[in-house]
Amino acid sequence: MHAISLAKPRGLDVVAQRARLTGSSLVAPALLLVIAINILPALYGFYLSLHKVFFFGNEGFVGLGNYVELFRDPFAWQAIGRSLLFTFAALAVAVPLALLAAIGIRRLGRWGSVLLTVLLVPWAMSPIVVALLWKWILVPSPGGLVGAAFNAFGLPPQDLLTDPLLAMPTLIIVAVWRNFAFATIILIGGLGQIPRDLYKAAAVDGLGAWESFSKITLPLLAPSLLIVISMLTISYFNEVQLIIGLTGGGPIRQTNTLAYLLYHTGFVELDQGRGNAIAAVMFLINMGLIAIYIRILGKQSGAAA
Amino acid sequence: MKILSRASLLIACLLAGIIALGPILWAASTSLKPTNRIFAVPPEILPQNPTLEHYAKLLAEGVHWAFLNSSAYAVVAVLVALILGATAGYALMRYPVAGKPAVLLVFMGTMAVPGFAVLLPTQMLATSIGLHDTWSILPILYAGHILPFAVWVSRSHFATVPRELEQAAEMDGYSRAEAVWKIVIPGAKPALLAAATFGFLHCWNDYVTGSTMVDSPELRTLQVALIFFQGFHGRDWGSLMAGVIIATIPPVVVFLLFRKFLIGGFADGSVKG
Amino acid sequence: MTQTRSNTAQSVRFQNVGKSYGDGWAVSGINISIEPGQFVTLLGPSGCGKSTTLSMIAGLETPTEGRIMIGDRDVTTMKPADRDIAMVFQSYALYPHMTLYENIAFPLRARRRRTPEAEVDRKVRAAVKMLGLEAMLDRFPRQISGGQRQRVALGRAMVRTPTVYLLDEPLSNLDQQLRVQMRSELKDIHQRLGATMLYVTHDQSEAMTLSDLVVVMSSGRIEQVGSPRELYNNPANLFVARFLGEPGMNILDGEALDGRLRGPGFDIPLPVVAGKAGNRISVGIRPEDLQYAPTAAAVIRGTVRTVEYLGSRSLVRVEVGERLIAAFLPPSVDLPAGAAIGLSFADPDKARFFATDGGASLHFHQNFAG
Structure with missing residues (x-):
């Protein structure tokens, strides 16, 4: 063995450090933009919520004053109630509908994908445009679609959007019409992962259609259902564009959800201190929902890996 | 029984399709009607004298x-x-x-x-x-x-x-x-x-x-x-x-x-x- | 096919190369010297460090110490792209979104090579002709068989006339029959190209049939480097003796006394006095070098455990002392399990002796005439 002067290769540390530097600098632009657009405003909003801010003018620190006022306001509590009602009622309609559609579409085979595409068209539309469209469909006149239907039954056309009892259900139907099919996609995926042999085994074991649905489909679909429910919860809880377009929070605050209250207080009344207090409350509720969501997703990807 | 459920499935699909696309098609129909026909009773499903006047106005x-x-x-x-x-x-x-x-x-x-x-x-x-x-x-x-x-x-x-x-x-x-x-x-x-x-x-x-x-x-x-x-x-x-x-x-x-x-x-x- | 014949083949030298991942050495003390045009195999059980060694010459891993030379160039820390080497992966690593033609042309179209399209086409066609892939150039990898994918991977390596070919268990994803066929094709291609090839496998029959030089590795170290014949006939230590051969060399441990080696169930002459009386020595003998012997002539005595009839011969497992040894005997020897059996050496010169402690072969000692 002849003597060799060993060139000292880059040590382990140097190589690892360089990779770390490269990795971090590749992530940095995206991370900075996300922090600037999503996280910084949240912090700034919290700061503003501690001040009296009106029409873009900061009139000084008020501590938790905005929050105290907000929680003393019965209308704010009413808005929270309306939000819960809207969110959970829409969920209660959308999830079974999406499940039904998913099962039907899987049965249909090739035509199923056509139907899924058709059902998804409303989801591809803008909520504000959907609101305009439904305003026309609901127009209280015998010349409108719904009006004509009332007419056919010999009833005078009703204005569903200004009826205190019917405005909320109408809003919910439109919201579900727009986006339930998106949940269907995920449920179709979930159904596809249930081994077909299980149904054969269940049939051999003498389970009926309902039993095999409740004892095989539902439990095995639970992960997908959880994803769908958490996604829809966040989406309905923050729905504001449909409300702006359809009811403007009315009639007599029946559709005045927390999201709409935030919009109205912050962007219409320009009471930005209080608006930011509402935003902070909404943000916290969202974070709670998201924490649940991440746990579910995390468990999912953990199980998949 | 199988044929019946297949038929009812198809009918349900057709209905679902109409509910999903109907409102959009209704909007399209309305956008092509002259203003004086828009509130016609009963509603015209298809525009009788289609016109692009509304699109022209928007443009x-x-x-x-x-x-x-x-x-x-x-x-x-x-x-x-x-x-x-x-x-x-x-x-x-x-x-x-x-x-x-x-x-x-x-x-x-x-x-x-x-x-x-x-x-x-x-x-x-x-x-x-x-x-x-x-x-x-x-x-x-x-x-x-x-x-x-x-x-x-x-x-x-x-x-x-x-x-x-x-x-x-x-x-x-x-x-x-x-x-x-x-x-x-x-x-x-x-x-x-x-x-x-x-x-x-x-x-x-x-x-x-x-x-x-x-x-x-x-x-x-x-x-x-x-x-x-x-x-x-x-x-x-x-x-x-x-x-x-x-x-x-x-x-x-x-x-x-x-x-x-x-x-x-x-x-x-x-x-x- | 003279235009594809490599005049670019280069030597490869590993100089005291080691790789540590922080918690101990994955490989260390690697010294290998490969001449241009040699076919060299890194052979060892999984986890022995052969893939790490290959990754270091490929540039996918950087050595923690030592130096790797390709020709006159020190490539120790060079990027893979700068080394002018080609690699065939175990999974073939064909680009799924490219046709076979595009896959093979891909290295030539790298910016650093600036190959004119006419030349790309000429080289790709020469390679596919050699590999018999002409009919399927427009297909995608998912549309062809495993053996064809293997050829495409080779073609992609060949078109660049690299200084060194690296092949990482390239045959392990093929079924047995195809593996044997591709093995001889690979040998043929190596001879026609005259290229330096470094081949990693855990399959000793591939190593033995293909290689000019085999590097046997275990636990991150080189056990022995030599031609297949050298390794088989003269293993440097007990690991190599047991690892090579199917089944491996039989090993019996005994004690030297008065020019003989004795142990439970055997008593054989030692060719030359190996050290002092009382030395613990192991004798190794290949199963084909044992023969059936009448009890009087037997140097090994034991009990038959199993007999596997193989047609031209039988593989007989014999319990000697506490060891189980294997012998290839004529099929006419038909003994039931449990029968007593005597064995002798067909050619006493083929017996190999090792120090029981440490396992080193005694034949590499100068004062041991073996």
Whole structure:
């Protein structure tokens, strides 16, 4: 063995450090933009919520004053109630509908994908445009679609959007019409992962259609259902564009959800201190929902890996 | 029994199809009717004397400028988000990154935060740094909204491209960046297209961000322009429905073009969002 | 095919190379010298460090210490792209979105090579002709069989006339029949190209049939380097003796006394006095070098455990002391399990002796005439 002067290769540390530097600098632009657009405003909003801010003018620190006022306001509590009602009622309609559609579409085979595409068209539309469209469909006149239907039954056309009892259900139907099919996609995926042999085994074991649905489909679909429910919860809880377009929070605050209250207080009344207090409350509720969501997703990807 | 259930299934499907598309077709029909036929009793399902007068009116009011604004904002935002997102997603998969768990949590958490929850402070912040009511504010915000999703999709889909393919490309004489561009990106193309479609729909369909971040008429998005139009013209349903159709065509066309990737991605559970 | 014949083949030298991942050495003390045009195999059980060694010459891993030379170039820390080497991966690593033609042309189209398209085409066609892939150039990797993918991977390596070919278990994903066929094709290609090839496998029959030189590795170290014949006939230590051969060399441990080696169930002459009486020595003998012996002539006595009839011969497992040894005997020897059996050496010169402690072969000692 002849003597060799060993060139000292880059040590382990140097190589690892360089990779770390490269990795971090590749992530940095995206991370900075996300922090600037999503996280910084949240912090700034919290700061503003501690001040009296009106029409873009900061009139000084008020501590938790905005929050105290907000929680003393019965209308704010009413808005929270309306939000819960809207969110959970829409969920209660959308999830079974999406499940039904998913099962039907899987049965249909090739035509199923056509139907899924058709059902998804409303989801591809803008909520504000959907609101305009439904305003026309609901127009209280015998010349409108719904009006004509009332007419056919010999009833005078009703204005569903200004009826205190019917405005909320109408809003919910439109919201579900727009986006339930998106949940269907995920449920179709979930159904596809249930081994077909299980149904054969269940049939051999003498389970009926309902039993095999409740004892095989539902439990095995639970992960997908959880994803769908958490996604829809966040989406309905923050729905504001449909409300702006359809009811403007009315009639007599029946559709005045927390999201709409935030919009109205912050962007219409320009009471930005209080608006930011509402935003902070909404943000916290969202974070709670998201924490649940991440746990579910995390468990999912953990199980998949 | 089997035939019966098959038939009832088909009827249910037809009904579902009508419920989904009926309102849109009704809007299309209305937009083609002369104003004096719009409130006809009973309603005319198909326009008897179709006319394009409502579309002409919208064009005269400059709807095409708003249309161009919306398109430009969406395209720029999607490109920025895809480039930054793919870069970050790749690094998060293949490289050690300082504080990786926290970084992942930031992307995962913000992916779910609706932009609306922080819209008010965003408006205040944009106003105080002079970005409010400028050309750049909407593409920046839109890109920020869809970026976490782009990062997430890139990361999980780049991981499905075997590391050996990259190594092979490097040994074939390509740089790491070239290997990513020629091998990894094409391998993850379906997922990236799904993310791009999703992002485009988000941008195009936004109203609240557009209506609160820009005031100048020449910067308005199509959605905002439509609501202003409604404000001025109230119950001119023919023109409003023409606007609805104009605003609906791009997202629906994009959706139809890329539905394969979108539905495929979400259905196999790989594009979770 | 003279235009594809390599005049670019270069030597490869590992100089005291080691790789540590922080928690101990994955490989260390690697010294290998490969001449241009040699076919060299890194052979060892999984986890022995052969793939790490290959990754270091490929540039996919950087050595923690030592130096790797290709020709006159020190490539220790060079990027993979700069080394001018080609690698065939176990998974073939064909680019799924490219046709076979595009896959094979891919290295030539790298910016650094600036190959004119006419030349790309000429080289790709020459390679596919050699590999018999002409009919399927427009297909995608998913549309062809495993053996064809294997050929495409080779073609992609060949078109660049690299200085060194690296092959990482390239045959392990093929079924048995195809593996044997590709093995001889590979040998043929190596001879026609005259290229330096470094091959990693855990399959000793591949190593033995293909290689000019075999590097046997275990636990991150080189056990022996030599031609297949040298390794088989003269293993440097007990590991190599047991690892090579199917089944491996039989090993019996005994004690030297008065020019003989004795242990439970055997008593054999030692060729030359190996050290002092009382030395613990192991004798190794290949199963084919044992023969059936009448009890009087037997040097090994034991009990038959199993007999596997193989047609031309039988593989007989015999319990000797506490060891189980194997012998290939004529098929006519038909003994039931449990029968007593005597064995002798067909050619006493083929017996190999090792120090029981440490396992080193005694034949490499100069004062041991073996």
